Amino acid sequence: MPADALVNGSFSRSIDSRDRGLAYGDGLFETIKINAGHPEFLSLHLRRLQWGCARLGIDCDVSVIESDIEKILPVASTQAAVLKIIITRESGGRGYQPDANAGFNRILRVEGLTSDYAVEASQGVAVRLCDTRLGINPQLAGIKHLSRLENVLARAEWRDKAITEGLMFDSDGRLVEGTMSNVFIVKDKVLLTPRLHRCGVNGVIRQLLIEQLAPSLKLSCDTADVVLEDIYQAEEVFICNSLMGIVPVVTIGCHTKTIGDITRSLQQSLQAVRNSHA
Amino acid sequence: MPADALVNGSFSRSIDSRDRGLAYGDGLFETIKINAGHPEFLSLHLRRLQWGCARLGIDCDVSVIESDIEKILPVASTQAAVLKIIITRESGGRGYQPDANAGFNRILRVEGLTSDYAVEASQGVAVRLCDTRLGINPQLAGIKHLSRLENVLARAEWRDKAITEGLMFDSDGRLVEGTMSNVFIVKDKVLLTPRLHRCGVNGVIRQLLIEQLAPSLKLSCDTADVVLEDIYQAEEVFICNSLMGIVPVVTIGCHTKTIGDITRSLQQSLQAVRNSHA
Numbered sequence: 076m077p078a079d080a081l082v083n084g085s086f087s088r089s090i091d092s093r094d095r096g097l098a099y100g101d102g103l104f105e106t107i108k109i110n111a112g113h114p115e116f117l118s119l120h121l122r123r124l125q126w127g128c129a130r131l132g133i134d135c136d137v138s139v140i141e142s143d144i145e146k147i148l149p150v151a152s153t154q155a156a157v158l159k160i161i162i163t164r165e166s167g168g169r170g171y172q173p174d175a176n177a178g179f180n181r182i183l184r185v186e187g188l189t190s191d192y193a194v195e196a197s198q199g200v201a202v203r204l205c206d207t208r209l210g211i212n213p214q215l216a217g218i219k220h221l222s223r224l225e226n227v228l229a230r231a232e233w234r235d236k237a238i239t240e241g242l243m244f245d246s247d248g249r250l251v252e253g254t255m256s257n258v259f260i261v262k263d264k265v266l267l268t269p270r271l272h273r274c275g276v277n278g279v280i281r282q283l284l285i286e287q288l289a290p291s292l293k294l295s296c297d298t299a300d301v302v303l304e305d306i307y308q309a310e311e312v313f314i315c316n317s318l319m320g321i322v323p324v325v326t327i328g329c330h331t332k333t334i335g336d337i338t339r340s341l342q343q344s345l346q347a348v349r350n351s352h353a
Numbered sequence: 354m355p356a357d358a359l360v361n362g363s364f365s366r367s368i369d370s371r372d373r374g375l376a377y378g379d380g381l382f383e384t385i386k387i388n389a390g391h392p393e394f395l396s397l398h399l400r401r402l403q404w405g406c407a408r409l410g411i412d413c414d415v416s417v418i419e420s421d422i423e424k425i426l427p428v429a430s431t432q433a434a435v436l437k438i439i440i441t442r443e444s445g446g447r448g449y450q451p452d453a454n455a456g457f458n459r460i461l462r463v464e465g466l467t468s469d470y471a472v473e474a475s476q477g478v479a480v481r482l483c484d485t486r487l488g489i490n491p492q493l494a495g496i497k498h499l500s501r502l503e504n505v506l507a508r509a510e511w512r513d514k515a516i517t518e519g520l521m522f523d524s525d526g527r528l529v530e531g532t533m534s535n536v537f538i539v540k541d542k543v544l545l546t547p548r549l550h551r552c553g554v555n556g557v558i559r560q561l562l563i564e565q566l567a568p569s570l571k572l573s574c575d576t577a578d579v580v581l582e583d584i585y586q587a588e589e590v591f592i593c594n595s596l597m598g599i600v601p602v603v604t605i606g607c608h609t610k611t612i613g614d615i616t617r618s619l620q621q622s623l624q625a626v627r628n629s630h631a
Binding site for chain 2: 080082087088089090091092093094095096097098099100101104131132157161163164168169170171172173175182184186189207208209210211212214215220221222223224225226227228229230231234246254255274
């Protein structure tokens with residue numbers, strides 16, 4: 076079944092080739108899991124979208140996106156699906172300079188979910204270390220923007236299906252994230268995740284872990300500078316995103332980890348929150 | 354008059370909203386000046402495009418782009434115009450991973466040239482120093498790729514029309530380029546331009562200056578690490594790109610420069626090359 080898409084409120088699969096999202100990566104996106112017709116953690120996704128638009132100076136009205144979501148949701152599968160929302164800065168002539176009165180374009184698309192990561196969440200996954208580094212730019216840090224060529228090159232480093240994710244470091248050698256996920260480690264019973272003030276995407280499940288899941292379990296959770304040695308010394312390592320949830324890491328290159336109690340508790344805690352919203 | 358565009362060989366102004374150029378900035382572009390129906394320095398532009406595609410692992414056939422150019426050129430104004438070519442990696446499902454068998458999409462567009470920079474080239478321009486920094490990523494350095502949000506944010510820093518360009522530094526404080534141009538300085542009679550092995554775009558006029566114009570004038574031309582102090586101490590400063598040619602810089606913030614002989618000689622040399630191709 077082909078994907079269904081909405082462009083600026085109308086059902087369409089095409090966009091104007093002058094879109095600044097295409098020309099300059101001048102926009103941002105969200106990837107939202109739809110579970111039985113219900114978009115999971117929608118308010119967190121829309122909060123991040125609004126925050127990212129404000130950071131990039133894109134004049135975005137979230138209520139318009141909410142209307143779009145209502146319009147496109149009925150075409151989603153009754154099973155698990157994915158809603159992708161792309162927001163781009165409206166074009167106003169040639170060149171990098173944004174038009175002072177530019178509005179925003181919105182592109183929504185619903186697709187089937189090819190994997191619900193149930194096996195991965197249960198058994199854990201293997202990850203590798205990527206050679207591709209993330210450039211440091213505090214102005215873009217945290218935002219799920221469209222200029223993602225670094226992630227593409229990192230993900231192009233391997234084709235071995237046994238490896239689920241690659242860990243990415245910044246140009247100074249600090250751990251930042253996976254190509255498509257955030258990373259947490261447990262070290263001395265404390266939950267740690269890389270600070271994202273230099274680069275990286277502040278994922279919705281990462282936010283939920285810090286703000287809600289860890290506190291509910293009375294777990295200390297800190298953001299910190301994390302280097303490779305910390306990962307190797309960690310008792311537990313997991314990755315997370317909106318589609319996979321929380322997934323334990325059992326292999327990092329040639330190092331192995333066991334799946335620990337804290338990861339399992341956080342998985343249960345996430346599932347409980349999901350059920351309470353369903 | 355609206356712009357005319359060719360998408361994968363057919364006249365169209367729309368592209369598939371699933372394009373990876375939109376989704377991830379996964380592609381590259383060229384901006385080519387058309388002078389009386391003739392695309393200037395086309396072989397240099399196509400050489401850079403091919404080199405960039407190879408660097409990004411995009412399987413691109415330049416002869417197809419050459420056919421596209423032949424097809425779209427007749428719609429260009431008989432006066433000065435701009436040809437923009439965008440190449441994106443063909444999509445193959447969801448996620449960052451490129452499809453192993455992905456081809457490429459090509460989007461060509463012809464637009465009128467709003468300024469030929471004749472006054473600027475003659476009288477010189479004012480530039481400012483941008484706060485927005487360029488992240489360091491050697492894998493992307495030199496390539497005119499589509500993940501250009503840093504340039505957008507830098508160009509959004511000012512609206513004063515008296516300022517033509519903003520100089521950008523990398524996250525370690527070295528001069529890299531202007532938001533839309535390359536930068537050269539003359540220091541102790543030697544022509545210098547920032548090395549672009551960490552970030553930045555290796556412009557076609559920059560390449561022409563290094564490979565042809567400077568040697569033809571028996572000028573030493575080096576690539577070097579350049580910092581702010583070098584710019585202030587320089588005898589001459591100029592910026593260049595395919596549309597503006599070589600444009601002297603007479604004001605940098607509150608510093609002023611005079612337009613020097615070397616800049617004038619290089620401008621004449623560029624004009625001679627242009628005339629010989631016309």
